[in-house]
Amino acid sequence: MASTKALERAVTIADLRRLARRRLPRAVFDFIDGGAMDEHTLRDNEADFAHWTLLPRVAVDVAARDPSVKLLGRAAALPLVLSPVGIEGFFWPGGEIAAARAAAKAGVPYCLSTNSIASLEQVAKAAPEAERWFQLYFLRDRDWLNKLLDRAAASNYRVLCLTVDVPMQGRRERDLRHGFTLPLKPSLATMLDLACHPRWAIGAARSRPSFGNFEGIGRGGFTSIAQHVATLFDPSVTWDDVARIRARWRGPIMIKGILHPEDAAKAVSLGIEAVMVSNHGGRQLDRAPSAIAALPEIVTAIGGRAEIIVDGGVRRGTDVLKALALGATACGIGRAAVWGVAAGGEAGVARTLAILKAEFDNAMALIGIERMTDLTRDHVRVRASGRS
Numbered sequence: 116m117a118s119t120k121a122l123e124r125a126v127t128i129a130d131l132r133r134l135a136r137r138r139l140p141r142a143v144f145d146f147i148d149g150g151a152m153d154e155h156t157l158r159d160n161e162a163d164f165a166h167w168t169l170l171p172r173v174a175v176d177v178a179a180r181d182p183s184v185k186l187l188g189r190a191a192a193l194p195l196v197l198s199p200v201g202i203e204g205f206f207w208p209g210g211e212i213a214a215a216r217a218a219a220k221a222g223v224p225y226c227l228s229t230n231s232i233a234s235l236e237q238v239a240k241a242a243p244e245a246e247r248w249f250q251l252y253f254l255r256d257r258d259w260l261n262k263l264l265d266r267a268a269a270s271n272y273r274v275l276c277l278t279v280d281v282p283m284q285g286r287r288e289r290d291l292r293h294g295f296t297l298p299l300k301p302s303l304a305t306m307l308d309l310a311c312h313p314r315w316a317i318g319a320a321r322s323r324p325s326f327g328n329f330e331g332i333g334r335g336g337f338t339s340i341a342q343h344v345a346t347l348f349d350p351s352v353t354w355d356d357v358a359r360i361r362a363r364w365r366g367p368i369m370i371k372g373i374l375h376p377e378d379a380a381k382a383v384s385l386g387i388e389a390v391m392v393s394n395h396g397g398r399q400l401d402r403a404p405s406a407i408a409a410l411p412e413i414v415t416a417i418g419g420r421a422e423i424i425v426d427g428g429v430r431r432g433t434d435v436l437k438a439l440a441l442g443a444t445a446c447g448i449g450r451a452a453v454w455g456v457a458a459g460g461e462a463g464v465a466r467t468l469a470i471l472k473a474e475f476d477n478a479m480a481l482i483g484i485e486r487m488t489d490l491t492r493d494h495v496r497v498r499a500s501g502r503s
């Protein structure tokens with residue numbers, strides 16, 4: 116683990132990324148860090164936030180700032196949700212539980228991935244105080260899918276996050292090169308690299324990672340994500356399947372992986388309460404638009420009928436402020452939280468959230484708002500073009 120001092124010295128999310136890089140073998144770090152093919156979309160997710168500038172108002176009383184929002188009917192202390200991330204327990208023993216606990220302490224929701232190492236029951240038991248959401252992939256085995264829904268409801272996961280952008284996995288070339296793929300064929304360099312990170316390797320070996328939510332289906336053992344996806348996930352999903360899940364799940368549903376405004380409108384017409392504007396962190400279709408670029412059209416298409424969560428490239432409190440000014444209710448964070456997990460488990464995610472909170476609070480004061488309802492579209496402008 117990065118020492119407590121090193122975590123405390125991390126001032127930005129980029130600092131946490133550097134700590135994660137130091138602790139993890141390259142193949143594992145690249146699995147987190149990388150995107151599909153040439154990684155254009157991955158880069159655009161971050162870079163396109165620069166398309167917007169923040170326009171402050173002055174001489175506003177900002178002495179008592181409150182960054183909380185209402186997110187699908189519940190208060191969140193910050194306009195953030197921890198996006199679902201597979202195999203967190205491979206990055207840090209008990210990674211899912213560590214992240215859920217840190218999220219609970221910070222007062223923000225934690226969304227558990229279908230592909231977690233800890234099972235959804237284990238996370239619920241170890242982090243009962245967390246506002247827990249469960250992310251579902253469409254599985255070929257519909258009985259197992261229904262069972263997962265029932266298990267999530269029985270373990271009090273309040274919101275279902277339905278991910279719709281993985282009919283098959285994107286081509287992640289860093290993983291192909293490292294052999295972090297189907298079947299697991301680590302290159303010699305990768306094997307040496309694993310051996311050079313004994314602290315991570317011992318933790319990973321001791322925790323004997325497997326896909327916790329698939330124990331009993333006969334494929335619980337950890338092989339590779341690519342193999343797992345190819346074997347279990349259903350590429351034939353349509354809106355009819357979305358409607359069937361809507362009919363089965365009693366609580367709110369957020370659909371994740373929407374970029375086209377007509378898909379957003381379709382989801383809302385089926386009774387979906389929230390749309391997550393996301394390209395899966397640039398890990399699926401390369402050259403898809405960035406999340407922040409896709410947002411304005413989706414805001415128009417939805418016209419206030421559902422909540423919108425922007426997910427992709429959020430590294431700064433000012434990114435969150437921009438997304439909200441453009442009409443989002445909150446932002447999802449993927450890597451920002453995972454780098455925290457990988458750098459220091461619960462303490463690392465706590466650091467991620469503390470950094471984003473401090474930056475967000477600072478930006479609220481400087482732009483001249485006391486609460487989130489004060490923020491409007493008038494607080495952002497398109498940046499003058501031609502700047503590097």
Ligand SMILES: Cc1cc2nc3c(=O)[nH]c(=O)nc-3n(C[C@H](O)[C@H](O)[C@H](O)COP(=O)(O)O)c2cc1C
Pocket residue numbers: 146147148160198199200201228229230250278371393394395396397426427428429447448449450451453
């Ligand atoms: C290592 C890793 C694993 C991921 N696993 C999942 C997953 O299991 N389910 C899912 O819906 N999205 C998954 N995602 C996508 C994230 O939920 C999120 O959409 C993305 O990371 C947002 O971009 P950001 O990392 O720039 O914040 C994963 C992302 C990363 C980096």
